[in-house]
Structures are given as C-alpha cells and as structure tokens.
Amino acid sequence: MFTGIIEATAPLLAKTDHQLIIARPESFADFLIGASIAVSGVCLSITSFDERSMTFDVVEETWKKSKLGSLEVGDLVNLEQACLADTRLDGHVVQGHCEGVGECISCEDGVLLLTAPEELNKFFVQKGSIALDGVSLTIADRKDGTISIALVPLTLENTTLGSLPTGDPINIETDTVGRYLYAFTHEETALQK
Secondary structure, X not given: OEOOOXXXXXXXXXXOOOEEEEEOOOOOOOOXXXXXXXXXXXXXXXXXXXXXXXXXXXXXXXXXHOOHHHOOOOOEEEEEEOOOOOOOOOOOOEXXXXXEEEEEEXXXXXXXXXXXXXXXXXXXXXXXXXXXXXXXXXXXXXXXXXEEXXXXXXXXXXXXXXXXXXXXXXXXXXXXXXXXXXXXXXXXXXXXX
C-alpha cells in the first residue's frame, strides 16, 4: 500500500519486453528483493538492484493497463516505497493498481486537465481522491468527460506532473473507497431485482 506522496523521480535506464530498469535514488536505501515500489503509480516488485539501479519485472496485464509500455529510456518516473504500518497517511490509500490511462489535455497555471477512459468516469467525484502517475490528488472539477486537478507548486516541482506535455499518457487509479462503495451499491441493487 502507498500514500501517493512521491519520494523521488528517477530516469528509466532500460526497458525490455519483460522488465524496467530504473535509476535508484540515493534515498532508496532500505529495501530487499521483492519490495513493492510504486513506479508512476504502478505497484512493481524489485527483482534485483545495485547501488545505481533497480530492476522490475512487468507482466502483460501491467503493460496493457498502464502507460509503462510507452516509456522511453531517459523518461522520468515518480517513485514511492510501500508505506509502513506506522506511517502517516498524508495522501490517501493508493494500491498501485493502475486501472487505465488518461491523456493530458493541458497543464498550465497549476491546473492539470485530462481525459480518462469512459469506464472510470463513474468513480470520479468532485473533491474526491485520485492517483495520477502515483500522485495523490484531489479532483477539483469534472464535466463533459474532462477532469481538472489543481496542482500546488510542491507537486509541480517534485513530480513528473509539472512537465506533462499535451497528449501525454497518465496512469489513473481511482479512489479505493469509491470503487468498493460503487460495487457494493450496484451489487445490492442487482440483488433486489
């Protein structure tokens, strides 16, 4: 589990059909093989590491549901280590289970506008939580299939969101609580019919 508070950004060093190799930030010192790291919002397990890099296996489902397949060597990714049981939950509960890929419409004057896959729209509520490329954020507004997010300067400076060009893909994870609530209410309705 993660909080959506990004600890570092790092460049992609190499990519194969089954792996990503990412530069290891100096602050990432306390982990073992198998540790979970959110890579631009996607929970991946470390399969090997050295002082300069971390290697992650990536399966077909992850390539299909996320933007990881579109990354190129040199691209920066947001990184967050899994939280400890005694960690403050400064963002919101983020599982690292990317549900789809949106597209940046614009990112200007601290406002990110994006579109999302239509099947995710039912989970978005104004002032609700959302994780974009692993960053815990609040939905400022939604209308006509567009979501707007207000980004504070700290987020713009310390994550990849501040440098998103128009048309770039964005990993989306909807709010876990909202997903379960939606599933529960719709299951209850279906059972009553």
